[in-house]
Amino acid sequence: MPKTLLVFPPGWSPVGPYLALPVLKSYLQEVEQYKVDIVDLNVEFYDDLLSFRHVEECCKRYRESKDSFSSNVQLTIELIQKSALNVDEAKDIFRSKRYFNLKERQYAENIFRNALYIINHVSYGVKYTFNSIDLPYDYYSTPEIMKSLADTLHNPFISFYETAFLKRIQREKLSLLGFR
Numbered sequence: 001m002p003k004t005l006l007v008f009p010p011g012w013s014p015v016g017p018y019l020a021l022p023v024l025k026s027y028l029q030e031v032e033q034y035k036v037d038i039v040d041l042n043v044e045f046y047d048d049l050l051s052f053r054h055v056e057e058c059c060k061r062y063r064e065s066k067d068s069f070s071s072n073v074q075l076t077i078e079l080i081q082k083s084a085l086n087v088d089e090a091k092d093i094f095r096s097k098r099y100f101n102l103k104e105r106q107y108a109e110n111i112f113r114n115a116l117y118i119i120n121h122v123s124y125g126v127k128y129t130f131n132s133i134d135l136p137y138d139y140y141s142t143p144e145i146m147k148s149l150a151d152t153l154h155n156p157f158i159s160f161y162e163t164a165f166l167k168r169i170q171r172e173k174l175s176l177l178g179f180r
Contacts, residue, residue, distance in 0.1 A: 004028060004036045004176040005169065010157065013130050014046035015094065021180060034176075039168070045160055049128065052088045055115045059084065061122040084115040124153050 006025060008018045021038050028034040048054060059081045090108035098104045116128050125136030136154050138144040148155045169177065 003172065003174055004034045004178065005172060005174050006036060006038045006178045006180070007165075008038070008040045008042050008180045010042045010045035010160070011133050012042045014043050015130060018042065018180065039165075041160075041165060044164055047091070048160070048164070049119065049156075050087050050091065050112065050115055052085065055084050055087050055118065058115075058118045058122050062118050065122070080114045080117055083111055084118050086111050087115045090115075123156075126154060126156060 006021050008021055012018055017040065021040075025036040025038055028036045062077070062081065090111035093099055093104050093108040099108075112130070116130075120127055127134040133156075135148055137148045149158075152158050
């Protein structure tokens with residue numbers, strides 16, 4: 001029986017699953033008799049990006065940046081950082097019944113916004129939102145795309161795929177590898 005791995009890459013909203021892959025998996029297993037696994041790299045990417053470890057490192061880099069602010073702005077930034085460090089609690093809210101409590105969901109969303117604000121400030125031209133990940137390259141230019149493939153400073157996917165994914169697929173004996 002051929003073994004297939006279907007992969008959903010980063011760049012989609014991490015709030016809910018991408019449902020086309022489970023549907024395709026079901027078809028491939030039931031009709032075509034394939035052994036199929038699914039990997040949601042989008043959720044894994046955002047889980048790492050919005051982890052306490054990563055946000056804490058970004059807060060440290062933010063504080064070490066040479067930006068000078070007025071005392072009022074500095075106080076606001078400190079509050080944003082303090083909120084952002086609660087990112088694991090925000091993920092817990094999104095993954096539990098607490099999500100359906102409007103006040104708790106809004107609290108978690110605010111933490112995510114604050115975390116993304118800090119992360120974006122130190123991300124060397126990469127802009128993260130819950131709807132997109134924009135690299136500082138022209139998506140319509142082949143030479144720009146080719147440059148991005150070797151730029152570990154501006155392309156977070158290089159290290160992510162090397163650490164989170166390549167070793168995983170090297171262990172598998174796949175007949176087919178599919179990306180959404």
